[in-house]
Amino acid sequence: MAVDPETLNPVNYSDAGALQIVNLLFQSMLSADLADDKIKPFLAAEMPQVERQDSVTLFTYQIREEATWTDGSPVTAADVAFTLKVLKAPLLNNEFLKPQVQFIRDIRIDASNSKRFALVCAGYSPEMELLTGDFFILPAYLFDPEALLQPIEVAALSGGLSELENNENLKAFAAKFNSQEYGHSTAMLQGSGGYLLEEWANGQYLALKRKSDWWGNDIPDAPHLTANPERISFQVIPDNTTALLALKNRQLDVLENIEAAEFDKIRNDESFKEDYSLYSPDAYEFVYAGLNTRSPKLSDKRTRQAIAHLLDVTSIIQVSQRNYATPTVGPIPPSVQEYYNSSLELRSYNADKVTSLLSASGWQKEQDGWYKTINGQREQLTIEVNYKAGSTAFETAAIIFQQRAAEVGIPVQVQGMENSLLSTNLRRHEYEMFFRSLSGNPFVYDFQPLLHTTFASEGGMNVTGFGTPESDSVLDAINRTESPQEKAKLLKRLQEILHEEAAFISMYYRQDRLAVHRRFDNIKVSGLKPNYDVSAFTLQE
Template identity: 50%
Template sequence: MKKISVYLFVLLLIITGCRRPQPAGNEVRIRMGQDPENLSPVSYTSKDAAQLINLLYQSLLTVDLADGKLKPLLADSMPTVVKQDSVSFFTYRIRPEATWANGAPVTAADVIFSLKAIKCPLVNNEKIRPDFEFIQEVRTDAADPKKFTLVCKGFTPEHLLMSGERFFIMPEYLGDPQGLLKPFTLRQLQNNFDALTQNPQIAQFAEQFNSADFTRNPEKLQGSAGYILENWTTGQQIRFKRKPDWWGNKTSEAIGHLTANPEKITFRIVPDNAAALVALKNGQLDVWQNVPATIFQQLRQDKTQSGKFQFFTPQTYSFVYLGLNGQSEKFSDPRTRRAMAHLLDLDAIIKTTQQNLAVKTVGPISPADKRFYNSAIQPYAYNVTRATELLLLAGWQKNGSVWEKKSNGQTIQLKLNLSYNASNSEYESIALIFQQAAAKAGIPVALQPLENGVLTKDLKAGNFDGFIRSLTGNPFVFNFKPILHSESIGPEGMNYTGFGTPESDRLIEALYTSNSETEKAKMLKRLQEILHDESNMSFLFFQQDRIVVNKQLGNLKISGIKPGYDVSAFTLQQD
């Protein structure tokens, strides 16, 4: 009898091993690379935290990943917009069904509180506070507590995105139960910011709001979205549970982007990629986003694993580039910068670092956006001979094995210190490929892997020759002023490469306020031409995301917009 039991056990193992990994009940398990540490809607710092916060809190508008369009979420419709001289008015109304976890209605008072928390002195809001200076006040409707108008300074198309989608609405009853912020208006908090740091009520509120209660306590982290925080074991997992009587299920019509389908959603914190791969194969993970390119290709080519999982590679809005210090004597001539661009072997870089899962680009506009991408420009071809010709035209001379030129009475040598984030192996590979190509042209390149904070400090101080980094945009607003306008050059700005011409500045300013698609297309294409000619930034590629999802899950809404899928919409599919 014991022998038969052994045979049956072995048979069960074989049968189980052949099955697709099953989600645990109606629970979706997602890999996270690190603990987010903080889930405050105002002070979170981890780039992955926003996905988790979206399960707890809602904004007025949202991007529906099904089609990439901006749509009403907590608001019942898109706002009405009125422009009047130097002021614009955005009027919203919150959905009548919307309630908090305690059953109380979401009202304009909660919107006002949320903006006050963002603007309040002493609160850990430094990261987002400057983004909302354009909102001057909130006017409520005496006849309708759910209706309000945001009074905004000036008008740009970005105001719609920022006022509707870029801040979370928090419940006043939980965030400020003592009403400490009620006596203060938004204008007072903004205009008297420094003086109010001495106010005892402000200090009391900030102390409470900055405490651990409002960063990780499930009793305080409660919003209007479809989930509550059930459990958080630091460094291991964070679990969310669907609200049993969520208001989103009671709307008068079905809203495809207003969902809370899985009963539980668990983020398992697995820092090591090898351990994550084992967990995925063992059925302990259902979703892995941003899979390393090599692992992704191996999984996709493995017949056993390809039967268990779905594989997606949406093009993102993140691009990788090599920046040069155009403020330095070495790289002040655009011909020298173009020579460096000719030493970038894009085919080798994309194959080696991305397993060919990337798209070449000539600028910060996604090639997938046919309206605005300038397809008439071609990336600089990898060509050592052409690079040498450009160096000679820029006044460089070869003295033995060294490139030299006279500048302000001094002899300078062409050599390059190339900096990048030490924790990013892809950047290291790009740097090595560039180093080898530059050596063929007789240009020594020293690699400088740095901790990210040190790298940022060096970039702000102008203490660099070249660097490798990535930037992430979006398909809604083209605000290049912080990174490309000449006013953003210097320690207070982010235009590290010193790019900027009078024409590019005018284009960037006009783009920020333009509502015309035709005019935007014309301006964006011209801006890409200037960027290409100046070559302060050599744009390498737009990344393709690499997402692996259990085949038992459907309604995924895969998108190039982060996080790449909508987990609240997931449904469990049967074989």
């Protein structure tokens, strides 16, 4: 790890490294099995039963009978209720996960079965099945031994919360929960997972040890529940060069996020490959270009299509990613074959097509550039491109775009800027073009915030202003449908519209790069972070 986690509190962790460790200590009802990237029951005995009623949907869960906490007491529905209170209550450091559970309005615990409960959810969308089970369950006995939150009902946390800010019990709990102890203490960070935090030497390492008699061992129907290594040590190495040297000296068993140039070198090192296997799975993170459709210069889709043809994605991948990336026609990963629209043609740099499209859009080529009369004013086609300062990948993309545009007579200015300023400018619609990346997963395809016109006003996430009546209708239908076949049809149509409108232009999906020592077996490599499940590792025979 490059740095120590800020906290391992399962409610307010803030980085992927912390999440990897929290995953070994705590569990959620459902989670992804990195062997096949499928959602499976973890704490839950099975996938939830779904019952749709008028304006609410009930998701009923059964916790595994075997599931216990570190002290041997059972994991119960009361622990789920406690966790929801922690996620939803005011005064607590829970802003990271609070939006994820806003739609959960209440919990109904089965009076005859302490391990069975139903979550009462507002409305319905297919991704609710995952979201109702995708948060770490906390042990109430350990996190709230004085039962301070017990008198507060989950249902009371779904409306206005101002009155609760003066609740003495809640204030007393918040003072403890928000303290450093709840995110760093080996005594506090004990969940239902197979590991305990044994030692945290700040700036050096974090060591986890396997529980001696973990409940998840040998459950016949759940081979994805694993705690195989006896001890797992995460080394804190701030410098990439030092980390790679440690790997080459056989001091590390696993290293991820290896820089592309260095990955190429070790791929050609035969002695290194005798000891290590190398992997480059397709990640669920894509790079895209956004164009401001509100700009008079960019309002015609033919102009935007011309710009899309100036995005020399092949060269950008070659230079910035050293070919560790996969070009894409839209925001669906090409690896998700059932949803990816393979009938669409990947756009490539084509000067003749650019010229033809610009002419069709009303631009006229003159000696010093392209001109067009817009709203009675003679305008030259110039473009300012913004990206996050410090990102070599975005900077490279911007420079290559600038070079290709110059070849057809379009002046382009490139400008790196601090990320928060860039975000502010995008939401104010004060830009022409930008490069950014987005991370996702293969389970949820809710593109409404990014692409629906209801999110296109100032301050909304649809910063490009993309949207047609048909695209809005398709986005709504994607969120409603329960049929995989219908979802596939709708997602492919969405990709066609995005391709045609050329405002939100998906370019490529990154590939991750990692090395794992060959002495290990049962290595589940995935494009999902953290790219491997260390709890599943076994030693080669």
